[in-house]
Amino acid sequence: MKNHQPASAAAPIMDAAAIQRTLKRIAHEIIEQNADLKSVVLAGIPLRGVEIARRIAEFVREIAKIDVGMGVIDVAMHRDDVGTRAQLPVVRASKLPVSLETRTLIVVDDVLFTGRTVRAALDAISSFGRPARVQLAALIDRGHRELPIRADYVGKNLPTAAREQIQVRLQETDGEPDTVWLLKE
């Protein structure tokens, strides 16, 4: 989905400054919720979740002077809809610390929607090992959950209609200025 120019019915919901402020707040919350910050691993879901995790880690370093662990969880090969869609998702390598047993894994994604991506991520994590706990951070929670999943850290709650779309654009992943768009169909 490489829609460079959002449709005319697109409205910007967050700009670059708002996104940075939000991620900084999430960093504060993560520090507050995790007494043992050294055990925390931020694992982003490609593409944008990885970049968001990197930015949160930078804020944590700035605020708490601690380097949290970093990881990548690719969910494409754990999805439950292979063969039902016309195009296959691109699979990428995951990367998590060798031993997860004592770690707090925070899954990071740009938009939380049906919860199916997070379910696939939980499935992927279990093939790497058994983290002490798993938490979830999302820049946008747009509702419409189809599974019993909720986020521990939410950047912005954004009630949407099912037919609307949320598009997150980040400089590093899209080559466009940081923006969250609401696309009305």
Added chain:
Amino acid sequence: MNTRWSRKDLLGLRELSADEINFILETADAFKEVGTREIKKVPALRGKTLINFFIEPSTRTRTSFELAAFRLSADVINISASASSLTKGETLKDTARNLEALHADILVLRHSSAGAPQFLAERLKSSVINAGDGAHEHPTQGLLDLYTIREKRGKIANLHVVIVGDILFSRVARSNIFGLIKLGAQVTLVGPSTLVPREFEKLGVTVSHKIEDVLPSADVMNLLRIQHERQRKEYFPGIGEYTALFGLTRERAKLLKPECLIMHPGPINRGVEIDSEVADGLQSVILDQVTNGLAVRMAVLYLCGGIAS
């Protein structure tokens, strides 16, 4: 989403574009990582049925496909048939009917006749993966060789790849030649003139009958197995003579650049096409090829088998 792959079958590398080959290799990168997990299994092809249909004997290719399918959570059935009980044409058609009746999603076929996979691919809704057809192609072997070169050398373009052996009857050589040329490598074929005729130069490769000439400039030496069970007297000089003229002996290996990779599709005939010491040496990536074969086959099964029918 990807728009780089839309094939249900993998029949050969000849018909693939460079981008399609690169896409398979990139997908294989992702699947290689699965092999490093505590639980080496993903649900990508859950509920799909794969039939390994090997009309010619094979242990490593069949096992590799089987393991690749297990790691993708597909169900696997192995069927083998003795070549003597089968005649082409009608039998293959019957085979196709039976496989359709079993609702197989993916058919992995090894056959002694060139074109058999294509014959079935055109008649079946299932994905057909060529696991070697006669002297035609062995695309997954070609892909795993490309993958290994790319992994070890960081690129394929402009490398000098030397393929030594019985090129005339080798499907491994053909798949390698098509893939390497598409990705920009420079290819030299080496072997006796009966087995490496000049006609191959039409494919865009160089032909040489003297191995010493190419050793110093080689970036990759790919030594094919001498298939003595297939050799006919009029083509082949005899094993001792072959080794004397074309074997990668310890002495010849000294002429290679230190970074030159030594590859072999296996099984190795130690002391025939390659000296034991060379096969086990630091430059040898023969076992990496086996590991990479698994990742490449997972990628191919995922890409072909995951396409919605």
